[in-house]
Amino acid sequence: MNTNSNTYTVIYSIILVVIVAAVLAFAAMFLKPTQDANVKKDTISQILTAATVEGEDILATYQDAIEAAILVDMEGNKVDDLDIQDCEVYGTADLKRQIAADQKALPVYIFKNGITVVPCYGAGLWGPIWGYVGFEGDLKTIKAVCFGHKGETPGLGAKIADEPSFAEAFVGKQVGTGDILFEIAKPANRQTENNGVDAISGATITSQALGKTLNQWFGFYQNYFAKNAAGCCGQPCCEEVAAEEVVEPVNTVEE
């Protein structure tokens, strides 16, 4: 057979592509449930990090540690429950939908250790960035954070996820009031001492994007925070301790 004729070449390429497409489609369908389970586990492990809960088996740890997982609207009223037994959480796609939605359903994860975790999601430099912020009972003071990203520059923007000192800088900081709820910038450019952290040097755009994202999402939750804060009243320590904690500037943005 003449393998160099036009007809042969065209038919050959069609058959090849159809076979390859079938193989890949089958593999994608077959592996999808396992992959989705992995992504969900990863999301839960990030939520657990923000809640300062540790454990070997992520799903079991989550079920043990969670008190309630609810959805609230912009007014701070509960609109629905998330199924705890099923470890139902809002993934990045769900969070993305809430930004533009008129009727927002914003997840709140309340843990038995008193920490409340809320998510955030926004655009970074190269792709989406997201994160989970764990608050103390006053719903104001940050206890722990865990950020993630799709494809920020390794060694620069990616530090929001893999640089421990960046996450540690958030501990003890508080959500502010007014227009600026939280800032990520170099100390000289920050308007408040206690409502922001230092940006990452060399990663100005990612840092600013994360600041903007946190601001937006803290704004979404503002009413919920106001309604549900346990209040520091009984323990005046909260604010003072946080104020005393002067974090040395580790990273500053070079301009």
Added chain:
Amino acid sequence: MGNIKETFLNPIFKGNPISVLVLGICSSLAVTVQLKGAFVMGLSVIIVTGLSSLICSLLRNTIPNRIRIIVQLVVVAMMVILVDQVLKAYAYSVSKTLSVYIGLIITNCIVMGRIEAYALGNKPFASLMDGLGNGVGYAMILVIVAFFRELLGSGTLFGFQVIPQAVYDFGYMNNGLMILPPMALILLGCVIWVQRSIQKDLQEK
């Protein structure tokens, strides 16, 4: 049979794709920060080179000459996507660290190079061995480079602390430069240097 053995062993040392043919350098710089990543990447490349060579060799008499590169590319791309999907399903954390680099195996010159140079002109079994051998050769260099980078850069091996805390207390510090890509290039240079001093016939006059 001796011939087949030679086909498998040659690319591991004497004709190593990285240190002798200097192919696939980019990925070896990117994924050698930690041994675990290098190991999985090496394994993925072994599977991709081996099976793509096998498939292309099986098809070699039917492939129309004018579109042979495209056919090779389709086969390689299919294998890479399969490996990527399987990793995402069964080794999620590793797949997250390797991120785009698994997908970039498609552009690894070793895979296409071996298919074009060997698999299209040889029997399937020999081609499989040639592909596997090249994959192993690639993986070996990756693991060597990653060993030194992780040991000196993070003080760990496979994520386990191997340099005792006492040494740090004495004032020892991890070399941050080792984490960065330039050190991978320098280490790779050292590997090539060592190989060339052992194998005198590789030295240019």
